[in-house]
Amino acid sequence: MGNYFNTLSLRDKLDQLSKCRFMDSSEFSDGVNALKGKKIVIVGCGAQGLNQGLNMRDSGLDISYTLRDAAIAEKRASYVNATDNGFTVGTYQELIPSADVVLNLTPDKQHTSVVNAVMPLMKQGATLSYSHGFNIVEEGMQIREDLTVIMVAPKCPGSEVREEYKRGFGVPTLIAVHPENDPEGKGWAQAKAYAAGTGGDRAGVLASSFVAEVKSDLMGEQTILCGLLQTGSILCFDKMVEKGIDAGYASKLIQYGWETITEGLKYGGITNMMDRLSNPAKIKAFELSEELKDIMRPLFQKHMDDIMEGNFSKGMMEDWANDDKNLLGWRAATGETAFEKTPAGDVEISEQEFYDNGVLMVAFVRAGVELAFEAMTDSGIIDESAYYESLHETPLIANTIARKKLFEMNRVISDTAEYGCYLFDHACKPLLADFMKTIDTDVIGKTYAKDNGAGVDNAKLIEINAALRNHPVEKIGTFLRASMTAMKPIV
Numbered sequence: 001m002g003n004y005f006n007t008l009s010l011r012d013k014l015d016q017l018s019k020c021r022f023m024d025s026s027e028f029s030d031g032v033n034a035l036k037g038k039k040i041v042i043v044g045c046g047a048q049g050l051n052q053g054l055n056m057r058d059s060g061l062d063i064s065y066t067l068r069d070a071a072i073a074e075k076r077a078s079y080v081n082a083t084d085n086g087f088t089v090g091t092y093q094e095l096i097p098s099a100d101v102v103l104n105l106t107p108d109k110q111h112t113s114v115v116n117a118v119m120p121l122m123k124q125g126a127t128l129s130y131s132h133g134f135n136i137v138e139e140g141m142q143i144r145e146d147l148t149v150i151m152v153a154p155k156c157p158g159s160e161v162r163e164e165y166k167r168g169f170g171v172p173t174l175i176a177v178h179p180e181n182d183p184e185g186k187g188w189a190q191a192k193a194y195a196a197g198t199g200g201d202r203a204g205v206l207a208s209s210f211v212a213e214v215k216s217d218l219m220g221e222q223t224i225l226c227g228l229l230q231t232g233s234i235l236c237f238d239k240m241v242e243k244g245i246d247a248g249y250a251s252k253l254i255q256y257g258w259e260t261i262t263e264g265l266k267y268g269g270i271t272n273m274m275d276r277l278s279n280p281a282k283i284k285a286f287e288l289s290e291e292l293k294d295i296m297r298p299l300f301q302k303h304m305d306d307i308m309e310g311n312f313s314k315g316m317m318e319d320w321a322n323d324d325k326n327l328l329g330w331r332a333a334t335g336e337t338a339f340e341k342t343p344a345g346d347v348e349i350s351e352q353e354f355y356d357n358g359v360l361m362v363a364f365v366r367a368g369v370e371l372a373f374e375a376m377t378d379s380g381i382i383d384e385s386a387y388y389e390s391l392h393e394t395p396l397i398a399n400t401i402a403r404k405k406l407f408e409m410n411r412v413i414s415d416t417a418e419y420g421c422y423l424f425d426h427a428c429k430p431l432l433a434d435f436m437k438t439i440d441t442d443v444i445g446k447t448y449a450k451d452n453g454a455g456v457d458n459a460k461l462i463e464i465n466a467a468l469r470n471h472p473v474e475k476i477g478t479f480l481r482a483s484m485t486a487m488k489p490i491v
C-alpha cells in the first residue's frame with residue numbers, strides 16, 4: 001500500500017482531478033431502484049452512518065448496521081444510536097456475508113483495519129462504498145477484484161444530511177466509481193440510487209472521481225470551512241474582549257454571527273452577503289478582505305500543495321500511529337479558549353446587527369471562500385466541486401458553531417477534518433498577528449456605519465461591486481443555486 005495518487009502519471013492525475021460533471025435531475029428518474037431489495041449493511045453508526053441510514057430507510061431501502069464486537073457488548077453510543085432507531089444490529093460475521101452492499105462509514109483512520117476485516121467476509125460480486133476516498137487515494141488500499149467500489153460523499157456534516165432530508169430536500173453530493181473496481185459495470189447505477197436514497201439528488205450531484213473528492217474535500221475542510229471559522233472565532237472574540245466589549249455579547253456575536261451572515265451567502269453568494277452591509281461598511285469589508293487575502297494566500301496555497309503532494313496525509317497518518325497525540329492535545333486546547341468558555345450573553349442581537357457589528361467576520365468569510373476556491377481551481381479542481389467545498393458548505397458548518405461553538409463543529413466533522421482544521425488554525429493565527437493589531441471595535445463589536453452617513457465614493461463602490469460580482473465563484477454559484485431552487489418545489 002502507498003499513496004495511490006502519487007503513483008499516477010501527471011496526465012492521469014490531471015484527468016482524475018478534473019472529473020466532475022453536474023448531473024441532470026433526469027438522470028435520477030430511476031430513483032432508488034438499483035438498490036431496492038438489496039441488503040445494505042452499514043459499518044459504523046456515527047455522524048454519517050446514522051444519518052445516511054435514516055434517510056435511506058425512509059427512502060424505502062433495507063438498512064442494517066454492523067459494529068465491532070466490543071461496541072455491541074458494551075452497548076456503546078453507536079449501538080444505542082442504531083437500536084434506539086429500530087435498526088437490526090449484528091456482528092461482522094452475522095451481517096456481512098449476506099450483504100449486497102457494505103457502506104464503510106467508520107473514521108478514516110480505521111478504514112484499513114475495517115476493510116481488511118470485512119473484505120474476506122463479503123460475498124462474491126458485492127459492493128463496498130465509502131463517503132470519503134482517503135483510504136483508496138491516500139493509502140492505496142487494494143480491494144478484491146470481484147468487488148465494486150463506489151463513493152457517495154455528502155458535502156456536509158452528517159447532522160445536516162438528516163436535517164435537510166427532513167425538510168424534504170438534501171445536500172449536494174459527489175459520487176464516484178473507483179476505476180480499478182467496477183467489474184460488472186454496475187457502480188454508477190448503484191451510486192446514483194444511493195444518492196437518491198439520501199436525498200442528495202434533490203440538491204445536486206456531481207459525477208466525479210475518488211481523487212477529485214479527496215483533494216477538494218481535504219482542502220475545503222482545512223481552510224475556509226473549519227480552519228478559518230475557528231481562527232476567525234478566536235481572533236474576533238479576543239479582540240472584542242481586549243477592547244472592552246462585554247464578553248457575553250462578544251461570545252453571542254461570534255457564536256451566532258457566522259450562521260447569520262453565511263445565510264446571506266447561501267442565498268446569494270458573496271455578492272448578497274456583502275450587499276447586506278451599508279455602502280461604507282461594504283467598502284470597509286472589501287478592503288479588509290483584500291488585505292486578508294494577501295496575507296493568507298500563501299497559507300491556503302501551502303495547504304493545497306501539501307494535500308496534493310501527500311504531505312498532509314503522511315503527517316496525519318504519523319499522528320494516527322502515535323495514538324492521535326496531536327489531535328487529542330489540540331482538541332483539548334480548543335476547549336480551553338476564552339471563546340469556548342464564555343457563554344453567550346442574554347442580549348438581543350437582531351439579524352441585521354450581526355452584519356453591521358460583524359464587518360470583520362464578513363471580510364473573513366469573503367477572503368476564505370475566494371482563496372479556497374482559487375487554490376482549488378488553480379490546481380485543476382473543477383469550479384462546481386470547488387464551489388461546494390468553499391461557498392456552499394460554509395453555512396452548513398456555521399450551523400454547527402451556532403449549536404455549541406467550536407466544540408460542536410469539531411465533534412460533528414470527521415477526525416480528518418478536525419486534524420486539518422487545527423493545523424490551519426495554528427499557522428493562521430500568528431500570520432494574522434500584525435493585521436489584528438490594526439483592528440478596532442469599529443469593525444468588530446460595534447456598528448461600522450448603519451447608513452451612508454458620511455457619503456460614499458461612487459467610483460469606488462462601482463469598482464468593488466464589479467470585483468465581487470465578477471469572481472468565478474459567483475458565476476458558478478449563480479448557476480448551481482438556480483438548479484437548487486428549481487428542484488425545491490418538486491419535493
Ligand SMILES: NC(=O)C1=CN([C@@H]2O[C@H](COP(=O)(O)OP(=O)(O)OC[C@H]3O[C@@H](n4cnc5c(N)ncnc54)[C@H](OP(=O)(O)O)[C@@H]3O)[C@@H](O)[C@H]2O)C=CC1
Pocket residue numbers: 043044045046047048049067068070071076077078079104105106107108110113114131132153154155156157158159412413414415416
Ligand atoms: N463527519 C462528517 O460529517 C463527514 C464524514 N465523512 C466521512 O464519513 C466517514 C465516517 O466519518 P464520521 O461519520 O465522521 O465517523 P464517526 O467518527 O462519527 O464514526 C464513528 C463510528 O465508527 C465506528 N468505529 C470506530 N472505529 C471503528 C473500528 N475500528 N471498527 C469498526 N467500527 C469503528 C464507531 O463505533 P464504536 O462505537 O465501535 O467506536 C462509530 O459507530 C469518514 O470516511 C469521513 O471522512 C464525509 C463527509 C462528512
Ligand SMILES: CC(=O)[C@](C)(O)C(=O)O
Pocket residue numbers: 154155156157158217221225412413414416417
Ligand atoms: C463535514 C464534511 O464535509 C467534512 C468537513 O468533509 C468532514 O467532516 O470530513
Ligand SMILES: [Mg+2]
Pocket residue numbers: 154155156217221
Ligand atoms: Mg466534506
Ligand SMILES: [Mg+2]
Pocket residue numbers: 132217218221414416417
Ligand atoms: Mg471530509
